[in-house]
Amino acid sequence: MTSIDKGYVHVYTGNGKGKTTAAFGLALRAAGNSLKTVVVQFMKGKHYSELDSVKLFGSLIKIEQYGHPTFCGFTDPPDAKDVQRAQAALSRLKELYKEPPCDIIIADEIITAMMFKLLDEQEVLDLIKEKPEGIELVLTGRGATPSIIEAADLATEMRELKHYYTKGIQARKGIES
Numbered sequence: 213m214t215s216i217d218k219g220y221v222h223v224y225t226g227n228g229k230g231k232t233t234a235a236f237g238l239a240l241r242a243a244g245n246s247l248k249t250v251v252v253q254f255m256k257g258k259h260y261s262e263l264d265s266v267k268l269f270g271s272l273i274k275i276e277q278y279g280h281p282t283f284c285g286f287t288d289p290p291d292a293k294d295v296q297r298a299q300a301a302l303s304r305l306k307e308l309y310k311e312p313p314c315d316i317i318i319a320d321e322i323i324t325a326m327m328f329k330l331l332d333e334q335e336v337l338d339l340i341k342e343k344p345e346g347i348e349l350v351l352t353g354r355g356a357t358p359s360i361i362e363a364a365d366l367a368t369e370m371r372e373l374k375h376y377y378t379k380g381i382q383a384r385k386g387i388e389s
Contacts, residue, residue: 215247216315219348220365221340225323225356228370229388235318235350236262242348243272248314254301254325254353255279255294261385274314276304279321290329298330302339309344316348323353323360337363 222238224231239249248271257279266273278301280294301322308317319339325331336351340363343349351360361367 216346216348219315219343219346221343221363222348222350223323223356223361223364223367224350224352224370225354225361225367226369226371227354228372229375230370231352231354232262232320234368234370235320235352238348238350239266239273239316239318242316243269246272247316249273249316249318250308250314251275251318251320252301252304252308252322253277253279254298254319254321254330255328256321257281257297276301278304286328288329294328295330298325301325302331302335305339306342309342309347312344312347314347316350318350318352321353322351323356325353326357326360327353327355333357333359336360340364 222235224234235251239251242249251266251274253275255278257277258281263275266275278297280297301319305317305319308314322331322336322339326333326336337359340349340351340360351364356367
């Protein structure tokens with residue numbers, strides 16, 4: 213049984229930096245209140261610093277990756293193995309609904325997976341609709357559709373105003389990776 217009476221649906225979207233960071237900030241705040249978070253990462257399979265950070269929280273924050281170590285191919289139609297990985301992540305989310313071992317579920321990059329046609333919009337809408345009452349659900353990724361935003365209780369758009377990446381600065385360990 214979870215500790216949250218009424219869970220809500222958050223969407224963190226947009227072209228700006230900070231969607232996953234905001235979701236992890238929520239997990240950090242929740243851990244400070246002894247709430248448990250499971251992060252299911254779509255499209256991410258390589259090592260990121262957050263994998264090491266969550267070890268400091270013991271059983272309060274857990275990350276499960278369902279992506280290829282090099283993110284995923286950007287092909288149309290998408291690679292069948294990338295679709296299979298996204299479907300496995302979606303199945304895992306549904307499993308977490310059945311016997312919730314956590315209070316918060318973060319579906320990291322699920323919206324991007326939808327944008328790259330690894331998932332159908334209806335599958336994501338069904339995930340929102342089927343969410344148990346006592347779970348907080350966070351969806352991240354670029355390209356949230358109007359239907360996804362409408363289905364959410366909270367939607368935040370990260371809008372890039374300026375980014376040093378445009379000057380050739382690569383992702384830095386501990387800041388972007």
